[in-house]
Amino acid sequence: MSMFITDPARRTALAAVLAASVLSACSLMPRSAPELDLPQLPDSAAASPAELDRWWESFRDPVLDGLVSEALARNTDVVLAASRVQASQASLDLVRVNRLPDVNVSLQGSRAQYSNERPVPGRSRQYNTVSGGFNASYELDLFGRLSGQRDVARQVLASSRYALEGLRASVSAQVARAYFSLRALDADEALLSQTLVTRESALSLRDKQYAGGAISRYDLELARSERASAAAALAATRSAREQAETALSVLLGRTPRELVEKMPDRGLALSVLAVQPEIPAGLSSDLLTRRADVRAAEADLAAASLSVEVARTQWFPTISLTAALGGESASLGNLLSSSARTWNVGAAIAQPLVGLLSTRALVAQSEAQRAQVEQTYQQAARQAYADVLVALSAARGARESLAEIENLFDATRNARDLAEKSYEAGRSSRLVLLDAERERLSAERQLISSRLDRVTALVNTYQALGGGWSGSIESGADEALENPPPAAAAR
Structure with a gap:
């Protein structure tokens, strides 16, 4: 049995469908961006x-x-x-x-038995079925x-x-x-x-001068305040620098170990x-x-x-083409024989209504x-x-x-x-x-x-x-x- 289409009318219809599928390759055109x-x-x-x-x-x-x-x-x-x-x-x-077309290959087998109430003359009540082949489907993008x-x-x-x-x-x-x-x-x-x-050196000098009576208590406290002011500013800056190092390391994607052991x-x-x-x-x-x-x-x-x-x-609507080529036999050995061959082609169209x-x-x-x-x-x-x-x-x-x-x-x-x-x-x-x-x-x-x-x-x-x-x-x-x-x- 030939699987090719010989009917001229069917050939013409199939050619029209294929031509339409080629035309469907044209893409939708989006609306252009607004002018600024x-x-x-x-x-x-x-x-x-x-x-x-x-x-x-x-x-x-x-x-x-x-x-x-x-x-x-x-x-x-x-x-x-x-x-x-x-x-x-x-x-x-x-x-x-x-x-792309959806192509599948299948192979299945089964063994069944007829009911005693439905005897089939000349055939055994038990039988085997082996089938397989290729199935393809394709949606036309019309x-x-x-x-x-x-x-x-x-x-x-x-x-x-x-x-x-x-x-x-x-x-x-x-x-x-x-x-x-x-x-x-x-x-x-x-x-x-x-x-x-510098201010610690100045404070040390002021301590000695105060001990010797060369300066007043006011001058000594002034030196102490200058030293404390510099120390406080340095502590804050050092803390900010350490935080900045950590932030930069995180930005670099470094591991936790690198955060601790490797500074930028x-x-x-x-x-x-x-x-x-x-x-x-x-x-x-x-x-x-x-x-x-x-x-x-x-x-x-x-x-x-x-x-x-x-x-x-x-x-x-959506239009789909389907085709199948395979075989069906009572034994696996005869599955590929010409007498066991099966095929079908078809088309389906679906138009939404309620949807x-x-x-x-x-x-x-x-x-x-x-x-x-x-x-x-x-x-x-x-x-x-x-x-x-x-x-x-x-x-x-x-x-x-x-x-x-x-x-x-x-x-x-x-x-x-x-x-x-x-x-x-x-x-x-x-x-x-x-x-x-x-x-x-x-x-x-x-x-x-x-x-x-x-x-x-x-x-x-x-x-x-x-x-x-x-x-x-x-x-x-x-x-x-x-x-x-x-x-x-x-x-």
């Missing part, structure tokens, strides 16, 4: 992509470079984001597989439901990839800020340690880092393409738009979700421009403030030197010198804080401009999928 009211800006206003990609290297601190690399490989949030990308990729693969689901999965994957790149950019900025804060605390601790040594390395001094030149920064027309969070929101919007179209395909009400609700739900995602996209775009404006303002203010604080420090240092000479010459009291020393110490601590503000503002500007990633998900995300961070296996 963007300013007209030149492309040359901001830093180049090369300057933004690995911006932390512009500080020329190998220790900072190593810390960022360590965080990008081991940070828990980065590892989780990479896992979400892998999950999205698996979901896309699953949707793609669902578009209305784009399956291709739409595939396109939704693609956009979800793109969103997860952009989210991964955005998180990597955020973590690199967090590491830089934490490292700079640690270097500022190092500088403050060193300054206060030196101050404490130190590189360039804050005074050197703060000399970093200005970023050629400004608002650029390609800002939205540089921001990974905006790109992720755009992909989410595309996925939501496609989901609306996929929901609308539920109004239309139309649920489809209407599903479409309405999808449209409402798309409206929400559209607002999220517009907010992401607004926030991107706001971040740059705030960062540029903060960077300008930090630069101008640092220049004035440097002038203040120079003035207080000179004033302290003059007060010391005046005191030694007997032209002024000890109180004048102490006031000058306090002013110099306060100015130097302000200088450390201002330098920290300066480098932090640079980091924030780089981040606001979309720095910390290449601007494309093609290479970095594929690498993350194929080579997940080693910490993922450790956890």
